[in-house]
Every structure is written in C-alpha cells, then in structure tokens.
Amino acid sequence: MPRLSSGLVIAGAFADKIRRTVFAQLRDVIKEGAIKSGDVAYSVAQLNKLLYSILVENLKVEKGDVVRIIVDYEVSEGKLEWKLDTLRIELFRRVPTEEVQRAIDLVLPKAKAIMEGIVEYSVERLGETEDGDVVLSIKLGDREVGALVATPINGEFLYIKKAAMVAPSPSIVERQRVPLDGKTVEEAVKSNIGILTTTARYVTDEEARRMYEVIKRRIIPSAVVERIKEEE
Structure with missing residues (x-):
C-alpha cells in the first residue's frame, strides 16, 4: 500500500x-x-x-x-x-533562541571538566545468561543508555566481556578486569565506573546499538534462572 x-x-x-x-x-x-x-x-x-x-x-x-x-x-x-x-x-517544538543560549552559557564554563571527565554512569542488575554471566543495565540519570555482560572469577575479580553505550557518545568496552574485593558485581562496577570511559572504543551509533541489543538478548527469563538454581 x-x-x-x-x-x-x-x-x-x-x-x-x-x-x-x-x-x-x-x-x-x-x-x-x-x-x-x-x-x-x-x-x-x-x-x-x-x-x-x-x-x-x-x-x-x-x-x-x-x-x-x-x-x-x-x-x-x-x-x-x-x-x-x-x-x-x-x-x-522549536525552543526559543534565548532559552538555548541560556543553556549554552550555563554549561560552557564547565566545558573542560565535562569533555575530559569521567562519565558518571550508574548500573543495575538486569539478569543472567545461560552460562552464568551477569548482565547489567548502564544508565545516565534515569535513562538506560547501555548494557554490559561480565563473569565473576573465583570471587577475586570481575571480567567484563563486553559493554556498549549509546550515549553520551556511542562506545564499546571489551575484555576488562575489575577487582571484586568482597563486593557484589554491581558494587564492583560502580566503584570502577571510570573504566567505561577510560577504556572505551568509540564507534558508530549503529555498531553500539547492535552490541547493546546483543547483550540484552542474552538475558534468560528469571523463571529459568530459578529452575537452574534448583537443579544445582
């Protein structure tokens, strides 16, 4: 049609x-x-x-x-x-020029710190994969902008296999280690959140979104996780 x-x-x-x-x-x-x-x-x-x-x-x-x-x-x-x-x-809707200029004037004094600083991501647990990896949501404020999949190794460190963020700049992080130090997976990543900025490889929006979707598709339903735990 x-x-x-x-x-x-x-x-x-x-x-x-x-x-x-x-x-x-x-x-x-x-x-x-x-x-x-x-x-x-x-x-x-x-x-x-x-x-x-x-x-x-x-x-x-x-x-x-x-x-x-x-x-x-x-x-x-x-x-x-x-x-x-x-x-x-x-x-x-068109934003008045005066309002746009006010935003520019407000942010420009902090330009160097913003452009060179660590992105203050937060993370939340989304679930697990079939092989026991942990998948975390990556957020900026209340907005989910990415995801990561990681494997806890012997309670000593967390191996981040892949992470993909679509904002503020599309990027991918791969094969990074984060010490656990007795922390949960979420706490360990939060304590080392800068790694998602300092080790990032900047890519196209399409590539970042594709990786983001691949990571989230690996999550298995919570009912399946419970069944696996019961069988163990």
Missing part, C-alpha cells in the same frame, strides 16, 4: 509539502488516467484540513515547529482514499 511521508518540515509549510509529495508519488498514475489531478487535489485538501485541525487548533503548533506526517493511502476506482487509522504525526 502506498505511503505518504512528508519528511521533516516546518509546521507552517506542511500543507504545501503534503500536496507536492502526493502529486510526485501519483505522477504516473495521473498520466495513466487512473485518477484525475483535480480529484487528487481535492483529497489532499481534505487531508490538510484534518491536519490543520490536529496541529493548529488542537496542538497549537507554531510555524517554526517541525512535524513529520505519515499516512497510508489507496487509489481505487478513480479516488484517493486516506487510511486514517495509519495516520502518525511526529512533532518537534
């Missing part, structure tokens, strides 16, 4: 972008006579009236805000029918 996607466009120009995109997509169909250009224009106008009601009258968007509009449609028997149950709108 054909799909209309406006791409990112300022809210003040969405109607024109919708019209131009639809006519570009249906150029050959119109030439073949399957639908008249006037009927296309009429259907586009109907859709734009609906979008105006949603964006301007209800969401109160400003002309400088950015939107992306996606909706499927079908051309049948000389008519263009919008599949409104597929309508999706993404809205990105």
Whole structure:
C-alpha cells in the first residue's frame, strides 16, 4: 500500500509539502488516467484540513515547529482514499533562541571538566545468561543508555566481556578486569565506573546499538534462572 511521508518540515509549510509529495508519488498514475489531478487535489485538501485541525487548533503548533506526517493511502476506482487509522504525526517544538543560549552559557564554563571527565554512569542488575554471566543495565540519570555482560572469577575479580553505550557518545568496552574485593558485581562496577570511559572504543551509533541489543538478548527469563538454581 502506498505511503505518504512528508519528511521533516516546518509546521507552517506542511500543507504545501503534503500536496507536492502526493502529486510526485501519483505522477504516473495521473498520466495513466487512473485518477484525475483535480480529484487528487481535492483529497489532499481534505487531508490538510484534518491536519490543520490536529496541529493548529488542537496542538497549537507554531510555524517554526517541525512535524513529520505519515499516512497510508489507496487509489481505487478513480479516488484517493486516506487510511486514517495509519495516520502518525511526529512533532518537534522549536525552543526559543534565548532559552538555548541560556543553556549554552550555563554549561560552557564547565566545558573542560565535562569533555575530559569521567562519565558518571550508574548500573543495575538486569539478569543472567545461560552460562552464568551477569548482565547489567548502564544508565545516565534515569535513562538506560547501555548494557554490559561480565563473569565473576573465583570471587577475586570481575571480567567484563563486553559493554556498549549509546550515549553520551556511542562506545564499546571489551575484555576488562575489575577487582571484586568482597563486593557484589554491581558494587564492583560502580566503584570502577571510570573504566567505561577510560577504556572505551568509540564507534558508530549503529555498531553500539547492535552490541547493546546483543547483550540484552542474552538475558534468560528469571523463571529459568530459578529452575537452574534448583537443579544445582
């Protein structure tokens, strides 16, 4: 089924972008006579009236805000029918220049410390893998930005097999040792959290996300963990 996607466009120009995109997509169909250009224009106008009601009258968007509009449609028997149950709108509001500048002015005095310092990640236990490795969530504030998988060795140290972070910079850490010193896995990593910055290999966002997903997929359900422990 054909799909209309406006791409990112300022809210003040969405109607024109919708019209131009639809006519570009249906150029050959119109030439073949399957639908008249006037009927296309009429259907586009109907859709734009609906979008105006949603964006301007209800969401109160400003002309400088950015939107992306996606909706499927079908051309049948000389008519263009919008599949409104597929309508999706993404809205990105414009932040006033003064507010952006205040944020810049607030952070710039700390630029050197931020750029050269250790990222203050936190970690939480997510679960275990089939072979007994521990998987931890890596967080920045309340947001999960990565994961690591590690193996405790004889109660002496923790061997971090792999860690992947997607923020603040996409990076991967591999094959690192952290002393346990009688601590839990989480406590040991927290005590040596700087290792996720100092030994990081910076990669593309795609590579970091792929590794992140691979690590999380290794977690087995808690019910399986309990069964394994009972069998032991």
